[in-house]
Amino acid sequence: MYLKPLLVLLCAFACHILPAQITVLGKFSIGDKSNLQILKTHRGDQFYGWVSSWTADTIVFSSQNNITIAFPVSDVNSIEVGNENQVGGLATEVFKLQTKSGLVYYGYPTKINRKLIGFEASQMGFLRVRPQDVESIEPIIVTLVSREPYVNEYAVYPRKGKIPDGRFLGFGDGIIEHIDATGHLHEASVESLNTYKLAGQPLPYQGQGRSLMFAQTGFGMKPKEKEYRNIMLAINILSFGINEHISVATGLIYFLPYADIKVSQSFGKYVHMSAGAYGLLPFSVGLHGTLSLGTPNYFLNIGVNKNYENRALYADFSFENFNVGASIRSGRRSRVFAEYHIMTSEFNRDFFGSSTFYRTGFASSFSWGYGWYNKRFRFETGVMETGPYQAWTCSGPSCNDYYHVPVPFFSMAIKFRR
Secondary structure, eight states: OOHHHHHHHHHHHHHHHGGGOOEEESSOOTTOOSSOEEEEETTSOEEEEEEEEEOSSEEEEEETTSOEEEEEGGGEEEEEEOOTTOTTTTOEEEEEEEETTSOEEEEEEEEEOSSOEEEEOGGGOEEEEOGGGEEEEEEEEESEEOSSOOOOOEEEEESSSOOOOEEEEEEETTEEEEEETTSOEEEEEGGGEEEEEEOOOOOOOOOTTTBSSSSBOSOOOOTTOEEEEEETTTEEEEEEEOSSSEEEEEEEETTEEEEEEEEEEEETTTEEEEEEEEEETTTEEEEEEEEEEEETTEEEEEEEEEEEEOGGGTOOOOEEEEEEEEEEEEETTEEEEEEEEEEEOOOOSOBTTBHHHHHHSEEEEEEEEEEEEOSSEEEEEEEEEEEEEEOTTOOSTTOOOEEEEEEEEEEEEEEEOO
16 A cells, blocks of 8 residues: 555655766765775865765765755765775865965965966865965865865975975964975075976876767766867867766767767776767768777777668768777876778779779778876867878779878867866
């Protein structure tokens, strides 16, 4: 008698919760303080502490320093449970800036000179304060951290002499306290410096959601993520993350309309797969599948796709493609990559006006390059070798003299704020 109302209630609750798609990693239990829990929002903010309650609409989260925050379920991306005895192990060092008027901010300085202190204060925004208005900047250990990456590494540019790069210890009475990599302490007044500057912060690669370079990846885009990408001016693509597993793209390849849909799924931290369909209208449609092994910073990419021509137009676009590539983080905000494609076809017709493709039965390209990125922008450049092309000295079907052509390329992408 009571079973049907109970099932209706459970289904209603599930239908309300499931669209939020909160990923829970580890042995999660509400109110369990034996293991640290990490809550991540869709914006990229991270909070360390414990979930104290979870309803259909709200997750209440308590940090280690007794800050209680209520999150709408739709704003939460994931909750990860740390290992045993990890409580406090994921705390981070930031700084407390106190002004002479009594205002207090938490974050880290980005630049200090005699005229200005730049201070990244997380949710409070970026502050610009005169040194004479600052009472002190002191280190503090917190478990409520900024969405911005931070590593305590600073470069010192004095007006005279040289001070090695190192860590920022604090600021007070116009004096910067600094320790270099060898452990020597330095005190420098802001008047004696040209600038005291935060080193470039490491940033995980963020462009893997759609492609390695030209090929699809097994990774997916984040919900509501939007990106515009241009390759060699001729390829213009807008991509949209629908949810954690589905993304779509549309745009122009030269003058031809292009659209695709991709469904992706991750199996643990290192295995990521995707499959989808695309169209290059009105000439062809195709299917693609990809396996990516690794993390966004370091991964191997293996993919296949099958292109079907519109035979009514004699489009000459039918082929199979196999591709393999890799992306390797090479610096704080850079990567190197390589990608190889081979296309095969059984048709004996010209392909984009190049008879060598169907005469030899294959065409190939090998790309390698370098990419630089920040939170919103990516730029990549490199060289792509394509071929085979029949040598100019050859004539007739019996000629077997072919060559590949190296072509420089560049690509840029802009990620729009969610």
